Amino acid sequence: MLIRTSCRQESFADSIFSVRSPEVLTSEFRARSLKVTPQRQLLFRLLHGHTGHPTAEALYAEASAQMPGISLRTVYQTLNDLVSMGELSSLQFAGSSTRFDPNVDDHHHARCDECGELRDVYVDHFDSLLVSGFAGFTPERASIVFGGVCADCG
Amino acid sequence: MLIRTSCRQESFADSIFSVRSPEVLTSEFRARSLKVTPQRQLLFRLLHGHTGHPTAEALYAEASAQMPGISLRTVYQTLNDLVSMGELSSLQFAGSSTRFDPNVDDHHHARCDECGELRDVYVDHFDSLLVSGFAGFTPERASIVFGGVCADCG
């Protein structure tokens, strides 16, 4: 496998992509007659600025620290709402639970075979790919997952 | 999203990729001191020539038709063995159970959003992709999944 690494690597590292602000999410929820509860507000805050790919359990742990008694069920509920609103995306890999991605930008992922760490990667010249085998299939989206070894595990 | 469709589309459709022959798999199992039982032989046969992406349950159904009493546990066992031997690969998507892929050729997939149908696609010029964000990560593999609508659901 040959992969060309862009020289613009650094410029991307500077950018931080996350879920939209708690204020925006609040309006979005209200606009859909969804109530803005303290539990949801807390999750809005936790997700905003989050650059990783947390699981529901991880967010539940973070949330519990600030709001003891919040239920895992509610965390799932809210994350699912955000996903169906397109404010969050979800990723699934073999042998681990669903990861939620606060970065809804058009991007792809690199996943470490050892530790499962997931990082965002950006791909240029996607349209120079030549794909055969669609035969009637209408592609609308594409997602690339690179498998390999991360810096820590290497 | 812009995707270039290869004019060689048809030539690929002619090729049939599958798991290796029951005879080869038999030798492979013996070489590893794994016994070649009737249950395994049946699965070898079912997988050979299989061009789809069946679930363990689906293969269990097929197997049960020819060998009533075979257990789902044994089907999983054998499929997992084949995967760890590299004779079969496994794929996982959100909201559905693991799909086993008898095609271990280097290829990618297109998945219908409606019905979940999965088809093989082949990608050329992969090395013209420009990837940024690796930063220490050593990529070894890549897998592309196209999302969209299949001919039946369109």
Add this chain to the structure above:
DNA sequence: ACTGGTGATCGCATTCGATGCTAATTCGCA
């Protein structure tokens, strides 16, 4: 062919992530 030993089979229990259900609560609008 027989046999011993190691690996396989199969059914049942168990795990784990995720969702269904619902009484009690709370949000948000009037």
Add this chain to the structure above:
DNA sequence: TGCGAATTAGCATCGAATGCGATCACCAGT
């Protein structure tokens, strides 16, 4: 402030997959 509708939280349930272990059977060596 009060009402109706949405939410919460806890527990039950689900589905896919694996752990376990008594019994079975492949197969190498005789």
